[in-house]
Amino acid sequence: MSSDLRIGELASAAGVSPDTVRYYERRKLLPRAGRTIAGYRVYSDEDVGRLHFIRRAQSLGLSLDEIETLVRQRREGLEECRQVRDLLSSKLADLNSKIAEMHAFRRTLSTYLKECEEALEGRRGDCCPVLFEIASPVKGKLRKASKKKREKVRIGL
Numbered sequence: 001m002s003s004d005l006r007i008g009e010l011a012s013a014a015g016v017s018p019d020t021v022r023y024y025e026r027r028k029l030l031p032r033a034g035r036t037i038a039g040y041r042v043y044s045d046e047d048v049g050r051l052h053f054i055r056r057a058q059s060l061g062l063s064l065d066e067i068e069t070l071v072r073q074r075r076e077g078l079e080e081c082r083q084v085r086d087l088l089s090s091k092l093a094d095l096n097s098k099i100a101e102m103h104a105f106r107r108t109l110s111t112y113l114k115e116c117e118e119a120l121e122g123r124r125g126d127c128c129p130v131l132f133e134i135a136s137p138v139k140g141k142l143r144k145a146s147k148k149k150r151e152k153v154r155i156g157l
Contacts, residue, residue, distance in 0.1 A: 004042055005042065005043040005044065005045075005047070005048070006040055006041065006042065006043075007021050007022070007033075007040075007041045007043070009043075010043040010047055010048060010051070013048045013051075014048050014051035014052055014055065015055065016051060016055070021043075021051070024051070024054065027064060027068060028068070028071075028072070029050070029054055029064065029067065029068055029071055030043075030047055030050055030051070031047070033047075050071075054067055057070070060088070060091070061091045061095070062087065062091070066087055069083075070083065070084070070087075112130045112133075115129045115130055116128065116129070116130055
């Protein structure tokens, strides 16, 4: 078991930069490194494992604050599992909410694209209906607005 890794070696082994190692150490995600007589930081294989843990936790969407909480409040057994379950449950709820928002956004963009295509094919007015809607103070009035009103808004851009 190696316990004499310098910061560059540790960073390389964990796939992070030396600056990231220093940052994690300042945040106390990594224990304070020992020092050589010359003042170089020295790390162990355990520190490599800790960095891998942090990176995997980040890949699950956990923030550094959340990871810090897990690292600092290490509990044994099911209590630790409950904490992780609660974090993951919260992350999943956030993800589902973002997915719903993205689906709604996709529908809006698809509708706007269709309206632009119809306008360009000459089936709808003489101005860009999307710009009209964006400039209109009341959302959703695109189809009900008169040609004169669309022209007025278009000129106001």
